[in-house]
Amino acid sequence: MNITLEQAEKAISAAKQKSTEIDTKMNIAVVDAGANLVAFGRMDGAWLGSLDISIKKAKTARFFDMNTGIIGELSQPGGSLYNIEHSNNGLITFPGGIPIKNASGDVIGAIGVSGSSVENDHTVAEAGATAI
Amino acid sequence: MNITLEQAEKAISAAKQKSTEIDTKMNIAVVDAGANLVAFGRMDGAWLGSLDISIKKAKTARFFDMNTGIIGELSQPGGSLYNIEHSNNGLITFPGGIPIKNASGDVIGAIGVSGSSVENDHTVAEAGATAI
Amino acid sequence: MNITLEQAEKAISAAKQKSTEIDTKMNIAVVDAGANLVAFGRMDGAWLGSLDISIKKAKTARFFDMNTGIIGELSQPGGSLYNIEHSNNGLITFPGGIPIKNASGDVIGAIGVSGSSVENDHTVAEAGATAI
Amino acid sequence: MNITLEQAEKAISAAKQKSTEIDTKMNIAVVDAGANLVAFGRMDGAWLGSLDISIKKAKTARFFDMNTGIIGELSQPGGSLYNIEHSNNGLITFPGGIPIKNASGDVIGAIGVSGSSVENDHTVAEAGATAI
Incomplete structure (x- = not known):
């Protein structure tokens, strides 16, 4: 099961809306189950x-x-995935x-957001991920 | 002067429409004046x-x-840009x-399309480029 | 739909048998629908x-x-995919x-073989691809 | 002295069995004395x-x-192999x-396993390494 372009665009649209709400400018990427890019959008003025x-x-x-972020907790100096x-x-x-x-709980892709604090990035990514 | 995300999405939308009209499945990318990706979409079933x-x-x-295609003519064996x-x-x-x-004739970005014959790729890219 | 490891190993096993039959030593790779490696085997003495x-x-x-090989015909100098x-x-x-x-005709992966003439490589790849 | 494909496949088979025993899904790779891949298998559903x-x-x-893991102890901040x-x-x-x-104690290759906790990864790798 793979994410469709329509779903990916819906996720990006929801992420952009959330980004505007919290006054940030984001890069938003969606990949499919094979980890290959499906859709991408860089908001005007977002960090290159x-x-x-x-x-x-x-x-x-x-x-x-x-x-x-879960991986990042384990990849610190001294961590198991350093x-x-x-x-x-x-x-x-x-x-x-x-x-x-x-709906069945299968992973069909993933969203990545970058352009502000990691807290804001996560908030915007979550808005995108849950829009599908 | 740089292409906006709104313009890039308009170009991708027009390109997708043309692609569907001529029964192809395309990958469509838009970069800005700095040659950095602004927006991207891969139609369902398009070549990876x-x-x-x-x-x-x-x-x-x-x-x-x-x-x-103009560069490709010059990059052939024996050509000036081999x-x-x-x-x-x-x-x-x-x-x-x-x-x-x-409107002033300044280059504000570029569109790239791939997924069918190079003639179809060009046709779809043109539909995108002229939508702005 | 994605190839399984069991299917990939079956393909490699059939490819190895064919390779031995025609007295060659091959590298054999199988990727899934996302173009990510599933299984690989390098026969003893095969080219590194x-x-x-x-x-x-x-x-x-x-x-x-x-x-x-079909792509290679189009990527020659002067070809459309040079x-x-x-x-x-x-x-x-x-x-x-x-x-x-x-069985439904959906692409679930691909096999790649290298180690001899391209004719032999193709013959061995075909033995692997049709074993599934 | 170099590991053979037959030995590498035996190692992967033993690693897969151990992986199933401890209820994990692993990627398993075997390289030869030249550090070049000899055999590889990704179990269905293992992390990409x-x-x-x-x-x-x-x-x-x-x-x-x-x-x-021994190298990882030395590559930490302040460590000699940082x-x-x-x-x-x-x-x-x-x-x-x-x-x-x-049997003579010469290194003929190496196995790498990834897909679970590093403890499980090591356990599965050891099952593979000792199968030869």
């Missing part, structure tokens, strides 16, 4: 460096079927990446 | 390998402010990438 | 450089849902990569 | 991001002929990679 980060967050969330970020051509392990599930 | 190609076509078109594709982490120099201009 | 080629052949076949190999971190477009379909 | 990690663990274990992960296109230095030796 967050483009790649948002895509890497979405991929990271699908790579391990969990929120990116420096896991060196795999897969670069992971991003702070908050802002969330798996997207269908 | 065309994801990267559509983005590279859009970048290539903006890198040189011309249609990608194997220019090795630069910039990989160019795509066959048709499907077109610069996007504003 | 064919490791990466077999994986790239499998990915290329899934990226465009066609035999790799130098497409620069995309997707490197394609391999000579024979030896074949999509794998299920 | 663990594909690359399992290969990197196997390579890391052979690169330095020691368990990956950030060694930046070398060799990315190392993985937490547990799950183990050198494989022949």
Whole structure:
């Protein structure tokens, strides 16, 4: 089961709305179950460096079927997954990446958001993930 | 002067419509004047390998402010730009990438389309580029 | 629909048998519908450089849902897809990569074989692809 | 002296069995004495991001002929090998990679396992390494 472009665009639209509500400018990426990009949008004036980060967050969330921030807790110095970020051509392990599930609970893709504080990034990603 | 997300989404929407009209499934990418991705959409069932190609076509078109196919004519064996594709982490120099201009004729970005014959790719890219 | 590890191992086993029959030593890779590696085997004494080629052949076949050799005919100098190999971190477009379909005709993955002439590579890949 | 494909497949088979016993889903990679992939298997439903990690663990274990977790102890902030992960296109230095030796004690390859906790990854890797 794979996310459709219509679903991905719906997620991005919901994320953009939330981003505007909280007065931020975001890069928003959605990948499918194979961790390949389905849709992307960069809001006017959003950080350019967050483009790649948002895509890497979405991929990271699908790579391990969990929120990116959870991995970041384990990849700290002394943690069990220290420096896991060196795999897969670069992971991003702070908050802002969330798996997207269908009604049956299967992971069909993931969303990654970057452009503000990690708290705001997560809030916007959640708005996108839950819109489907 | 830079393309806005709203303009990029309008271009993708027009490109999707044209793609459906001619019964194809496309990957569609729009970059800004800095050759950085602004928006992207992969239609359901479109070739997975065309994801990267559509983005590279859009970048290539903006890198040189011309249609990608024109560069491809010069990059052939014996041509003046032979194997220019090795630069910039990989160019795509066959048709499907077109610069996007504003009313004043300034290049504000580019669109790249991949997923069918290069003629169809170009047709769909043109539909997107002229929608703005 | 995605290929299973059991199916992938069956394909590799059939490919190895065919490879031995025609007295060759092969690298054999199987990717899933997302173009991600599922299983791989390098026969003793097979060319080391064919490791990466077999994986790239499998990915290329899934990226465009066609035999790799077909793309190679179009990517020649003067061809419509000249130098497409620069995309997707490197394609391999000579024979030896074949999509794998299920009973319904859906592409569920692909196999890539490298280690001998391209004719032999294709023969061995076909033995693997049709074993499922 | 180099690991054979038959030995590598035996190691993967033993690792898969152990993985099933402890109710995990693993990516399992075996490299030879040259640190090049010999065989690989991704169990159905295993984390996609663990594909690359399992290969990197196997390579890391052979690169330095020691368990990956030992390197991870030295690569911490302030440690003697701080950030060694930046070398060799990315190392993985937490547990799950183990050198494989022949009866004479020579290193003939290595196994890397990823898909669960690092303790489970190591347990499964050990089952594979000792099967030869």
